[in-house]
Amino acid sequence: MNKLLYGVAYYDEYMPYERLSTDIEMMKAAGINLIRIAESTWSTHEPQNGVFDFSSVDRVLDAMHEAGIHVIVGTPTYAIPTWMVKEHPDVLAETPDGPGRYGARQIMDITHPSYLFYSERIIRKLISRVCDHPAVIGYQVDNETKHYRTSGPNVQLQFVKHMREQFGTVEQLNEAYGLDYWSNRINSWEDFPSVVGTINGSLGAAFAKFQRKLVTDFLAWQTAIVNEYKRPGQFVTHNFDFEWRGYSFGVQPDVDHYEAAKALDIAGVDIYHPSQDDLTGKEISFGGDSTRSLKGSNYFVLETQAQAFPNWTPYPGQLRLQAFSHLASGANMVEYWHWHSIHNSFETYWKGLLSHDMGPNPTYDEAKTIGRDFARLSDKLVNLKKKNRAAVLVSNEALTSLDWFKLPGGEVRYNDIVRLVYDRLYEMNIGCDIVYPSSSDQFGSYDLIVVPALYTASDELLNALNEYVENGGHVVYTFKSGFSNEHIKVRPSAQPGLIEKACGITYSQFVEPGKVSLKGNPFDVKASDNNISVWMELLTPTTAEVLAWYEHPHWGRYAAITANRYGKGMATYIGCLPSEAVVRKVLEGAIREAGIWGVDQELQFPIIVKSGVNEQGNKVRYYFNYSEEPRSFVYPYGNGVELLTDREIPLGETIELERWGVVIVEEQ
């Protein structure tokens, strides 16, 4: 599909009365050219075991085709019918909290053969029926798949076999995971206990990784089935989601997105975020960079918010700002969840583009202007290519390990540290990619890699980062990086393990700061921003330059933040949790060292700049105003055209940005 897609999730099955033609009329008026259907309604399509009824699918496909609206068909497997649970209660996942209860979606054991049998049957029935329909442009396998904490005896058995495959002997396993401790040794594979109650972080984290693999395997299995029916030009995607803190916050703990995306044609994602006065664009940017990086190309926003919650109902202008922000990160699709607000059940107050009264409303009216602009500018804006010089390295394993070995207080978790560094790059308009432990072959294409809290890492990974620096790369590490190996065994060597070489520091003690600040306010920030919190490593520089010392009667002789030239590059190490302001300054230093600082960095949040190259080979730059006040700036690039207004923009032109405004300049 070589065009911008503007879509909604559509549930004909949920309608309180016959609406199809009215809905299509209103969709057309709003420029909607795509819908997604079928992913939640298994019990409607298979009302009894082996009895199928796809009439709502058929009629929607036909009507949409007639209206020129494309359709993505989802496999309906993430919410199971009542009859299945009544016949086979054990399809419900047994979790650490006990056996499952019917009611919600996403409650089954995704490894259970009964569930897999019924899933395969409905997938084949549905996809074989729709694959030749001209409205269908692609498929979504399942939805927001996770492992749902499945951990009953059958899963434990698979895990034991997985462990045996990995370690060969119990001796190896005991050694790697330190199971002598508290008499946890497993001296015979038959003695392997359920790990649900384990207090061993190495074992617990290995199980969490195994559970993520269940998701990867499940999605690959579904995709392989759908691929049997997929027609040329059709795609398979999946709707990934992020760690949920009331919105899409950070790295998904339960899925290895990078591995799971390999089976797919196109990466898809849902991105939800605070709005109204709290709209910053950070989640749109983080979610976009993460998803674009999965397959190194454009992606689909399969779900994002229209009206949503009472505290998210957008202010005038915000829906537009959001839509173009997605495009600016490389999305080729913006699709709302969902078309109409639902009148019963759980998500009644998660409102769609239409309110419950199903008529026009201010949010719908604003969507109409987006649909119009998407259609008009599709050629210019679709398939934006981005080439970033900075990257952030994230790791599911580091996340899990820091959940096992929490920072003091337990409130600052892995994703807080990820967002602490990512958000500062965003605010400084540093475009960046996301890289993973398993994509270390890509490190060389960046000038700067930021590595938050890489608590667990193999020797190979740490050596790769050392080599990257040696060869001229720039790395900024935070505290906790390098501390333990891939089995979350703390390295019994000098810390930070292996990377002490590139960082030029060492430490063996770490404490919790009470009232500790950085000596002499070295980054010239507000006094309160000069304090540190939660964690401090007592660093001793070997070859590093000290950027900041601790201010403390006893710990004052230790370093807090250092930078070290190593080979042709430089490694910066942040040994404590500083304020956002200090992190920004440290990153700014590394950015300048890496030679990335440019004119876009003269602008700062709330003015956000995103850019890429379009299919015509022209540079396209988006300027966003993420604030309630109008802003202006001087355009610093070659002559261009503002695409929304079709106005010429010469170098040096002062551009006005309305509150929550957007401007798009194509350099000619």
Add this chain to the structure above:
Amino acid sequence: MNKLLYGVAYYDEYMPYERLSTDIEMMKAAGINLIRIAESTWSTHEPQNGVFDFSSVDRVLDAMHEAGIHVIVGTPTYAIPTWMVKEHPDVLAETPDGPGRYGARQIMDITHPSYLFYSERIIRKLISRVCDHPAVIGYQVDNETKHYRTSGPNVQLQFVKHMREQFGTVEQLNEAYGLDYWSNRINSWEDFPSVVGTINGSLGAAFAKFQRKLVTDFLAWQTAIVNEYKRPGQFVTHNFDFEWRGYSFGVQPDVDHYEAAKALDIAGVDIYHPSQDDLTGKEISFGGDSTRSLKGSNYFVLETQAQAFPNWTPYPGQLRLQAFSHLASGANMVEYWHWHSIHNSFETYWKGLLSHDMGPNPTYDEAKTIGRDFARLSDKLVNLKKKNRAAVLVSNEALTSLDWFKLPGGEVRYNDIVRLVYDRLYEMNIGCDIVYPSSSDQFGSYDLIVVPALYTASDELLNALNEYVENGGHVVYTFKSGFSNEHIKVRPSAQPGLIEKACGITYSQFVEPGKVSLKGNPFDVKASDNNISVWMELLTPTTAEVLAWYEHPHWGRYAAITANRYGKGMATYIGCLPSEAVVRKVLEGAIREAGIWGVDQELQFPIIVKSGVNEQGNKVRYYFNYSEEPRSFVYPYGNGVELLTDREIPLGETIELERWGVVIVEEQ
């Protein structure tokens, strides 16, 4: 019983040593003329299956009769004996938390045939034994009955049958409850899952209503048995209680009082409330109005606090103030729970009239003055008739539905909104009744009906309210009213559903206020009281007059509070959660419009006025001072007599009220 009853719950079985004659002597000294016995001590009366021992009942009845003290005998069914649980462990209610555990009271499945068999047997044994005893004036069936969350397979089965009776077909059910959503469809009655895990609010609320029906049925069943033995002049009552927030706060979620009271002769209730500096009389008034309204006549306060908790031990004067406040609401009985403080087990710190030392104490000494006044003034104060012009409409179903669809933050719940409006009426000395969805035939007898958060309501009910306004009535609605139908399906029409006609407004969006106030402080309140919180509907007036607009950069074009003349009446709509001060002003406006404002409204809390007509046909007015400071006021009515002091009170007399004082004037 044509006299005031002053009583205590009495547990001869709990006494640490032989006390009966001493207790009676002390009761007589305090004017106690009633006790309640037997409702908690099944295991004493039936120590083994089928072995009965009513000796403690017999001796207490005989001794009380000799002393001229009346007795209410309670059926002992709300706390089951150990032998029953040992023989039939499944009489314990299975709840969403799992099977029950023996220990507390109120833990059984009130539908279980074993429990019902044993209950019926002990009821018949006990009541047949005591019914001819001259001490016995009536019976209490069970105590504070609820459904105890019973929801095991047998209850689920009953519920499925109940659903089939209500809907006939699964198609109707699926449609009404929106079960297509998340694959929750039930395509065959056999597939009906336990609703314990449901995420469907319509279904969940239907089950909650079904559970309330279990209570209604259970109480009717017990009452029918007792009625077989009841002698002329004897009554059957029940001890209802309220939503418990550490005290009697609001509408009881688990019982439909209005329905359950139908089987009874007289409505009874327990009312517990904050005391000491926090004593306001609000719970006494709310509990009294609620209970009086159940059968439209005088009621019993079967339990209220004597010393109770360390933070409730009354200040001097408060016990009197409380006792007369109950009478002023229409109670014919004030009975303390309980006579003596308990020396073991759970309620050791819920102290009775006597402390643990069983001797006189300041609270007991004050009770003596109450008993004396009750006896002396019984003819003047008993059977007070009240005719109120205002009412508050409350709904169990609205309560449940707002627990399923919580307001943002989850802290403001249905009863908070009920109390927000009720307490303002109380403070303004507006006497009011409580009306229910099923008592809509009574609406016409009021000049003003206040309707808090009627989130779920049938078309019939909303039409009745529209008609009421059209015919000259005044309604004040709060936000959320009318939003969903009786199945908690959001109305797919303009909001507020159906009542938009009478209210003259419409809306399709609602948001969570950040820092929003009312434009221009239209009610002239303190700045902080002009802010709103939690919820705001973006109202557009059609025919309504706008009483307040929102102050907000984006939502400022929407109305917050409106009033609309419709037919001969007026409907006021509060579209947000304002401060108490603003609610008071809005209600004051409606009260004046309705023509209810009078001289009693010139007094305000902490001076409280309550009135009625006594058996002599005279107006009796109670004046209470709910404060730590003495107060005075000018008596604005015709010549009367202050009954406590037997002093003449001419029109215009200045009456002094001591701190926590009470004055009762009978107009001659």
Add this chain to the structure above:
Amino acid sequence: MNKLLYGVAYYDEYMPYERLSTDIEMMKAAGINLIRIAESTWSTHEPQNGVFDFSSVDRVLDAMHEAGIHVIVGTPTYAIPTWMVKEHPDVLAETPDGPGRYGARQIMDITHPSYLFYSERIIRKLISRVCDHPAVIGYQVDNETKHYRTSGPNVQLQFVKHMREQFGTVEQLNEAYGLDYWSNRINSWEDFPSVVGTINGSLGAAFAKFQRKLVTDFLAWQTAIVNEYKRPGQFVTHNFDFEWRGYSFGVQPDVDHYEAAKALDIAGVDIYHPSQDDLTGKEISFGGDSTRSLKGSNYFVLETQAQAFPNWTPYPGQLRLQAFSHLASGANMVEYWHWHSIHNSFETYWKGLLSHDMGPNPTYDEAKTIGRDFARLSDKLVNLKKKNRAAVLVSNEALTSLDWFKLPGGEVRYNDIVRLVYDRLYEMNIGCDIVYPSSSDQFGSYDLIVVPALYTASDELLNALNEYVENGGHVVYTFKSGFSNEHIKVRPSAQPGLIEKACGITYSQFVEPGKVSLKGNPFDVKASDNNISVWMELLTPTTAEVLAWYEHPHWGRYAAITANRYGKGMATYIGCLPSEAVVRKVLEGAIREAGIWGVDQELQFPIIVKSGVNEQGNKVRYYFNYSEEPRSFVYPYGNGVELLTDREIPLGETIELERWGVVIVEEQ
């Protein structure tokens, strides 16, 4: 062992690589002359059922003997192997939360015959193998034993038999525990329900006491087995621990230390405490006094912190301060948990003397100076004899009863009140012992006994306290004392039960203070310190002198704190929860009355004085500076020698104490 022991827990089994000779070398350098082994590693020593492998024990014993380091061998029974759980899943304790899950230590049913069988077998195998080894100086039975809430059917059955033995008939039981209440009567022993769900505090507390007896019995059973092998000169000890609030806070709820210690030769303990800016020495002192009092002699600190947590890593000097503080309380051993920081599993961040890098670090370096001084001064400091004139009476039963009948708010618990009084004595340098209800024969040896919140007590105990006062003793009671009998039945007499005689007061009402202070600030403290909180009894003096009245409009006529001469002694009663400052003043008054006030009391925290008599019969005085600032004081005793510096100290000499400093003066 007539010398000071300086030790570490040592886990050869946990080492990430071969370390034994390096470790011994580093231990010797630090003066370590003792290690403890084997208590956590059953699964290493018995890898399969009946297969034993003590090679790591053997090699460590041989190597340590060669190095002259003593060894305590622990029985490995507190952490069970995987094979045992796989073979006999029911060895896991069933608790009120359900069946157990394998994973942690301390999860078994210590009454289960399978567990006991395997335990006995490995104890005999291990101890018989090591008992003749010259490195072995003693044994630790199990570790931090508790009952782990075991309460399944087998334990319930034992409890029923225990109840029958105690009460003989169900009638006695029902009477004692007030089981008529809420139909809880047990009319036949067969009907006895599991008490897991009981709401009867008398019954619940009896079960808690029974569970403590399980621990006593278990430790006696293990000790008897080990005693069969024990050689002359060897000892058996156990590692007791305290109520854990993130550190060793107070009386252990789950173990009756006094009873459990009877089987042992020497009492051992672990003491963990806040550090860095929060280091006060209070827990060292409380833990030491408690443990020394168990057998009335010197004791072992079997575990205390080295680096431990990030917020405990000691400041320079603190490790020394802590070590000598233990000696000053009468310890003959200071042993760190543990030698090396662990690289995997649960306690990775509970660091030992060595960091994870296993090299020297600042904490280890400070340990070297301690080891050197311990060795040099062993003759002078070992076996310090202490004779205290004050004692604090603590009671497991009072603790449990106040958990059943919580103070308002639930935050102030029994141990808070214990520490409220103990810590004030500590701050005033009043050396004290701990006495128990069952050691009332020792009361007479003290001039002052402080009795915090003795909520439950037999007549015998209260009479003993009355007699103690009558005979010239001084008692300071807090509120709640004497209120209930040994069955936690509230005494149906005047309060405070029985001790009202000695205290000369009575009360029958108690309330929760809002803003109540003490009238006229009688103790001349800061205004905020003159407020009371949580609890106030409305005391009426009979013969007592009133030390403080309440300031309150209604309660002002009641006394708050009183003192009463009774016989030759005096009883002080604190009827409310005052500030620390007021408690200090009240205690100071009693101390002066008791004739204990002396020159040590002229110094106050943060300067702490502890003293005793050494084996040479000389008085040894420790002076500690528990603060960040240097301090000085004038030495008020006869000529002595400062032992750490070997400097002479004449009477009147000004002694300087460094921050966190220690000085030890032996009077000649």
